[in-house]
Amino acid sequence: MNPEAVGLASHRLQQIERHLQQRYLEPGRLPGALTLIERRGELAHLSVQGHMDVERARPLQQDTIFRIYSMTKPITSVALMMLVEQGQIALDDPVHRYIPQWRNLGVYEAGFVGTFRTRAAAAPMRVVDLLRHTSGLTYGLQQRTNVDAAYRKFGFGDPAGSGTLQGMIEGLANIPLESSPGEVWNYSVSTDVLGYLVGKISGMPFEQFLRERIFEPLGMIDTDFHVPAAKAARFAACYMLGPDGRMNLQDDPQNSPYLKPPSFVSGGGGLVSTAADYLRFCRMLLNGGTLDGARLLSPKTIELMTANHLPGGKELPEMSVSLFSEASYSGVGFGLGFAVTTNPARTLVPGSVGDYSWGGMASTYFWIDPREQLIVIFMTQLMPSTIYNLRRELRTLVYSAFT
Known part of the structure; x- marks a missing residue:
């Protein structure tokens, strides 16, 4: 490294x-x-600090396997866009074309489960609404x-x-639905629905599509929906911050449930991966859709994916009703x-204008800055991801190293 x-x-x-050492690792944060x-x-730059398993005093390693949670979403989105490129689905298609039982989904007005009162949606849910989280769907964790x-x-979900x-x-x-499609931004199970569409349209299980069409071509050898026994020794522990501020x-x-294949294959948050594997995925994106x-x-598809698709060119704070998100500040x-990033x-x-990013519930994070030919990946295992300003601090520290 030079x-x-x-x-x-x-x-x-x-x-x-x-x-990281002084502010987060030494204090046990x-x-x-x-x-x-x-x-x-x-x-x-590559730094590996602290532990992958605190209880057993096992040091973090370069090849440690992490739960990447919502960093699964960009991978699922790429899978869907591969089918768009093949003409098998279009961004402005109504979702009920592929899920007929959703044709008459109403929008919530009042009531509880079993007594919901609804009104008609102002517009049909489109595939693009799933990709940009304007579908009207939600998450239970909200x-x-x-x-x-x-x-x-x-x-x-x-x-x-x-x-x-x-x-x-x-x-x-x-x-x-919580709202009519296209009206608000709400972090949701939308990307899980994309995984369902990928499986239905491709004619193969969603997890098989990812393996054969993305992971194997890119050489992402450790990315999957579970950790096989042969790799279990490399799997990190995951922590939750308690009310007392302790992990x-x-x-x-x-x-862990991740030691066997899941019953629910989540395109929104189900994958485990390594920094090396996710780097290969990011390289593919930065290289305009190709790698090795x-x-x-x-x-052109990558260019389309990394443009701001919020209606009217709005930013997240203007449209978001979400209590939880992996990004929530102005200029995005x-x-x-x-x-x-729009501003x-x-x-x-x-x-930079046009840099793009996302993170996961266990505080993992990545961003790609095409203008600066930059990829940054951060891996750890602490929930929830919103507890510290770590991502903003990382951005400041990385860009301050530019000469």
Whole structure:
């Protein structure tokens, strides 16, 4: 690694490790942290700090396997766009063309499960609404409305739940939308629905499509919906921040549900991966849809995906009713699977117009800055992801190392 050769200062990159160590690792606010920075196609920085399993004092490793939760969403979005490129589905198609039982979904007005009162939606849900989270669907974890409560009651969208993707699709036919499609941005099970569409349209199970059409061509050898026995020793523990500010073990890697294939295959949050695997996915995106001779998408499709698709060119704070999101500040819009920076000055953190990003519930995060030929991947395992300003701090530290 020679950071100076790609316009980065070594001594400033070292500030990232010091910052993480002093602010998060030593006080026990994070179990461990893996930070990877690549610029102009060269690895410029890789730091591996802390533990993958605090209870057993097992150090974090470069090849540790992490739950990436919502960093699954960009992968699922790419899968759907591969089918768009083949003409098998279009962004303005109504979703009920593929899920007929959703044709007459109403919008919530009042009531509870079994007594919902609804009104007609002002517009049909389109495929683009699923990609940009303007579908009118929600997440049970939002805990904002009676519709959210219905999702929790039936376990819709829970990667660790006992339901199935087909069961969720059928069940949602009986639950009203929270809003008319296209009217508001609400983080939701939309990307799980995209996974269902990929499976239905391609004629193969969604997980098989990802494996054969994305993971194998890109050489993502450790990315899957479960951790096989041969790799279990590399699987990190996951933690939850308790009311006392201490980390509590949330998922023990030795008896985790991830050690066997899930019943609910979640395109919205079900994958595990490594930093090296996710780097290959990011390289494909930055390279305009291709990597090492394998082309998944065209450069024009990547360009379309990373434009702001919020109606009227609005930003997330203007449209969001979501109590939980992996990005929520001004100067950021949303594309087809990613948050997209539209105005760096409004974000109040360094960046570029057109950089795109997303994160996961266990505080994992990535962003790609095409203008600067930059990829940054951050891996850890602490829930929830909103507890610290870590992502904004990382952006500041990385861009401050530019020369």
